[in-house]
Amino acid sequence: MVVSTAERLATDSSDTSDAEAKKTEDPPITAECDSLHSGRQLVHTILPINVDVLFELLFSRSKFLTEFHEVRKTTDMVPGEWKLNSEGLKERVVTLTIAITQTIGPKNAHVTETQVMRKCSQPSQLYAIDVTAVQGGIPYADSFYVTQHYCMSRTVDNHTVFSVHAQVHYRKSIFGFVKGFIEKNTWVGLEDFYTSLLRNLQSEYCIPPAKSKGRRTRRSAHGQSKGGLGIEETIAIAVDTKTKQPLRLVGSVRPGIIQGSVQPTPPKATGGRWLVAIMLLLLICVNLALYRKLLQMEDLERVSRLDHIEELDSLLLAKSVRTRNDWLMIFQQQETRYSDEMLEWQKVLSTVTDMLNKASVLCTKLCKVAENVTATGGASG
Numbered sequence: 001m002v003v004s005t006a007e008r009l010a011t012d013s014s015d016t017s018d019a020e021a022k023k024t025e026d027p028p029i030t031a032e033c034d035s036l037h038s039g040r041q042l043v044h045t046i047l048p049i050n051v052d053v054l055f056e057l058l059f060s061r062s063k064f065l066t067e068f069h070e071v072r073k074t075t076d077m078v079p080g081e082w083k084l085n086s087e088g089l090k091e092r093v094v095t096l097t098i099a100i101t102q103t104i105g106p107k108n109a110h111v112t113e114t115q116v117m118r119k120c121s122q123p124s125q126l127y128a129i130d131v132t133a134v135q136g137g138i139p140y141a142d143s144f145y146v147t148q149h150y151c152m153s154r155t156v157d158n159h160t161v162f163s164v165h166a167q168v169h170y171r172k173s174i175f176g177f178v179k180g181f182i183e184k185n186t187w188v189g190l191e192d193f194y195t196s197l198l199r200n201l202q203s204e205y206c207i208p209p210a211k212s213k214g215r216r217t218r219r220s221a222h223g224q225s226k227g228g229l230g231i232e233e234t235i236a237i238a239v240d241t242k243t244k245q246p247l248r249l250v251g252s253v254r255p256g257i258i259q260g261s262v263q264p265t266p267p268k269a270t271g272g273r274w275l276v277a278i279m280l281l282l283l284i285c286v287n288l289a290l291y292r293k294l295l296q297m298e299d300l301e302r303v304s305r306l307d308h309i310e311e312l313d314s315l316l317l318a319k320s321v322r323t324r325n326d327w328l329m330i331f332q333q334q335e336t337r338y339s340d341e342m343l344e345w346q347k348v349l350s351t352v353t354d355m356l357n358k359a360s361v362l363c364t365k366l367c368k369v370a371e372n373v374t375a376t377g378g379a380s381g
Helices: 005-025 051-058 063-071 176-204 221-225 270-317 324-380
Strands: 040-047 075-079 090-099 108-117 126-136 144-154 160-170 231-239 246-254 261-264
Touching: 040 176, 051 063, 051 126, 051 144, 051 160, 063 176, 144 176, 160 176, 270 324
Parallel strands: none
Antiparallel strands: 040 160, 075 090, 090 108, 108 126, 126 144, 144 160, 231 246, 246 261
């Protein structure tokens, strides 16, 4: 079949027009977020939702956001309209009363959010929103506030990279334990909020849960329809009817079917741990005895030296030292006393050396036992 030139030109022009229309529909991505993305990252995921649609869902009077806050028992929600502020940026104020699930303290808190859209935001490409949340009706509410940064950017396949960072700021200095209490409850509340938000977005658009980096259990569709009974790639524990020993079933477990091999679980190395503890206790007792012996000998040496000095002073004051023989007698007494002291110190050093040798033997045995316990635990694991 011969294709005429007119038909070829018509085909080429149609292809060109389709390509140009596609380029018109999906403009190139040129916008970049100018935020430092500082603080703790609470959300970072890719959603198969258009960036404009996601912005309307989260930052307008959308039905999705209203129902989401109703489920979370949020009341008195008044979303403001986007207006230009003094710096020429779009801004709006949202007030709401959130429910607090803590057993102690107030049951709700009044929140005022000031939402500002950054200059780098471009429709159909990027939305960067800075949110400052001030709370009221709770203890120390005037001492801190929370800032959040929303970043929603379009991908080449018309999905959205959605990330949120948050920080806790303090207006004045407060006690350390109060600061810890504030930060703990703030992070718990924020993590719970964004976990629920992502879950509702996935449910609204039938998005499968994102795969986490850690190891997690996979559920089959059939198992989920049965209330989560089907669990794959898991480990079950059973009991042998003959030996009454626990058995580890390694393999896949399905409703009514157990597949895999049966392996007995190794006994716990409790004996080795007790032996290590006893040896540590003995080593501590030896060290305490050694320290006490040294203190006693130091006290005896100090008392003996003082007694000798007092005796020498008394002889000199009594003027009994007159001749050369008197001086020789004093020197002989000193030499005898020093010899006795040297013998005592030799005994002490001998005792200390024995104790150190015993401590060294105990340390060597303790190291060997610890290595054996570690090797046993690694082999059993």
